Amino acid sequence: MNPDDRKLEVLRAIVEDYVETQEPVGSKALVDRHKLGVSPATVRNDMAVLEEEGYIRQPHTSAGRVPTDAGYRLFVDRLTKIKPLSPAERRAIERFMIGAVDLDDVVHRTVRLLAQLTRQVAVVQYPSLSRSAVRHLELVPISTTRLMLVMITDTGRVEQRLVEMPGPIADGEVWELRLRVNEKLAGQKLADTPSLVQKLVEECDTGRRAAMTCLASVLLETLVERSEERLALAGTANLTRGGVLDFQGTLRPVLEALEEEVILLKLIGDLEPRTTRVLIGDENQIDNLRSASVVSSGYGPGTTIVGGLGVLGPTRMDYPGTIATVRAVARYVGDLLAQN
Amino acid sequence: MNPDDRKLEVLRAIVEDYVETQEPVGSKALVDRHKLGVSPATVRNDMAVLEEEGYIRQPHTSAGRVPTDAGYRLFVDRLTKIKPLSPAERRAIERFMIGAVDLDDVVHRTVRLLAQLTRQVAVVQYPSLSRSAVRHLELVPISTTRLMLVMITDTGRVEQRLVEMPGPIADGEVWELRLRVNEKLAGQKLADTPSLVQKLVEECDTGRRAAMTCLASVLLETLVERSEERLALAGTANLTRGGVLDFQGTLRPVLEALEEEVILLKLIGDLEPRTTRVLIGDENQIDNLRSASVVSSGYGPGTTIVGGLGVLGPTRMDYPGTIATVRAVARYVGDLLAQN
DNA sequence: ACTGGCACTCTATTAGCCGGAGTGCCAGCA
DNA sequence: TGCTGGCACTCCGGCTAATAGAGTGCCAGT
Secondary structure: OOHHHHHHHHHHHHHHHHHHHOOOEOHHHHHHHOOOOOOHHHHHHHHHHHHHOOOEEOOOOOOOEEEOHHHHHHHHHHOOOOOOOOHHHHHHHHHHHOOOOOHHHHHHHHHHHHHHHHOOEEEEEOOOHHHOEEEEEEEEEEEOOEEEEEEEEOOOOEEEEEEEOOOOOOHHHHHHHHHHHHHHHOOOEHHHHHHHHHHHHHOOOHHHHHHHHHHHHHHHHHHHHOOOOOEEEEOHHHHHOOOOOHHHHOOHHHHHHHOOHHHHHHHHOOOOOOOEEEEOHHHOOOHHHOOEEEEEEEEOOOOOOOEEEEEEEEOOOOHHHHHHHHHHHHHHHHHHHHHO | OOHHHHHHHHHHHHHHHHHHHOOOEOHHHHHHHOOOOOOHHHHHHHHHHHHHOOOEEOOOOOOOEEEOHHHHHHHHHHOOOOOOOOHHHHHHHHHHHOOOOOHHHHHHHHHHHHHHHHOOEEEEEOOOHHHOEEEEEEEEEEEOOEEEEEEEEOOOOEEEEEEEOOOOOOHHHHHHHHHHHHHHHOOOEHHHHHHHHHHHHHOOOHHHHHHHHHHHHHHHHHHHHOOOOOEEEEOHHHHHOOOOOHHHHOOHHHHHHHOOHHHHHHHHOOOOOOOEEEEOHHHOOOHHHOOEEEEEEEEOOOOOOOEEEEEEEEOOOOHHHHHHHHHHHHHHHHHHHHHO
8 A cells, every 4th residue: 555545544543443432542453453454663653744744643652642633634524435324314314303393393303313313412503584585574463552573484484573663553554564564575585675674664654654663673673683593402411421531621611602602603604505514623713612523514495505503522523424414414404494 | 595496507507518618517617617606516416416317418437517408408498598689680680681572582581691690500481381372373375285373472472383284275265264263262371272273163164174174283283282381491501510529420411301391391390379499409300310409480470370480500509599599580570571 | 515635437638659551763674 | 665573661540558637426524
């Protein structure tokens, strides 16, 4: 074998063994477990080079080697054949998702499924409002001066919001408002709505102007500004899997990070269509998650993306398996959404 | 002081010190920190009795004493004066909750507030459907054979559900259905709806019978059977506060339990109005939570209860403070709900 | 009924001592 | 030039022994 190729083969072997055993791996053990066809001494030389290049390191002199983030990166980029899902996993996905009944249900099932299959922490983003279109807007009177605004999107999300009106409002008037906003907004991409909402107000005769202005501001808030993203999370218990070894002692910071929606969104946001992204170690720019990796993928009907999903685990994770699972689940969810 | 009273006083002192320091407390330290007016030897005698009675125990011979679950129970039942909230806490509640904009918002803010104030894991149950009344039902056509059913309750919850119709359905028909279900169900307690839904089907002429049957079954499912409860959770990072000391080494089982909605509901369910319940150690019947205590309270407008909220922490927790906080927050949320 | 004194027990910490795993280097060999 | 076996070296992890300290239980005295 070409010496350069062998060097990479050694790296692969180190990663695989370390992921499995969670212990620094030495030259002897390597040649024993993988038929590399060379002696430990040769492997040692290769290791020295790999260490030189920053792909592995030793926790202390005369211990085995451990992959660095750069090592994992190289492994993922050049040494990973996507392994196909096992039939068992495929069945698990089917079985888990079948009978999902609405969006909430789909999201919850998905996040649990991901956590279970990968044995890691799973995150699923609800379809992003900014990538959805309005299907219908409903106004329900709550009291004489209050309405409940309900928006249904083509991705199945339902958002509600209380609207405080400037004064008492009659049922007929509500009706009128409802008609107008739907006329204008139904079918429109949410991203395009702000200007439309603006027009809506302008087109109003003075009698209804006040009410419409009120409604408009809430609409804008709901549609664009506030908390447009929602998330589901599962499998935090999996963080304790590797004992104290992963996440160097404290998973405190990790749990803290997981409670911040903003952080999670950053982790699984901005994805390319049809690809699975891997962030290793501090490639994710978040201090608390220095020793975590994130595998994420966008999902949506066809090749579009309406939201992201992914899993988070120790840098020492089974990348090929995790990548395959995340990709498969993302695709499955996309197909499911396409059906509706 | 009456010797019997002093014995209790000693127990209180032990609990307080242990909660604070997290270390077994000895006779010497006790008399130093609390002016008990007697010598360590006397305290030792009291301790021996308390241990005899099962309120405290020593981790090993010649270590200090630690309260048992029974000890905490006695402490909570007989030795706790509810301490009023500090003005700072009061302000924190106000500041945190002000500007809450809809139910989701209220619940999320509440759960974070609780987690922050008590520095423990907080759980808030959404207003239970079974205790709510229907405010309005909406039917939105999604495709020719599909409707989205949206239900709004008087507690502010909005539930949606997809309805698969037996055949194509015209807009006018949808309209008709919408009218009928609202006529029959709006304003009704959800608990009373099943029989009403039944009637609804029976009253239908054969033309609409099929559609209505379909709708009815989904209604029943949504309203009564499926997943009627929702929860919000926050502050899991606080579990790591006490280091490895609380939750005897592994918080794995605790995290697992926290992922089970059913379990959480059990913990904060079945509450009496206007009381705060404390479950200490294995009083909650859940194996994984043997070393956890739960302080919970019902909330709702006035003296009614529409849902529960609470916090979960190590048995070694500041009971008086936690109880006060949980109670205050529950009351605050109730008032907030009453306003809407 | 309380107290001071005292002997006893048990833990947690520290120091010191191997054994073993793994390395780096070097000289020899294809 | 590239691979191999051999060898000395390093460092960690685990074991034991010794020690200091905290806390108790009991008893005799007030």
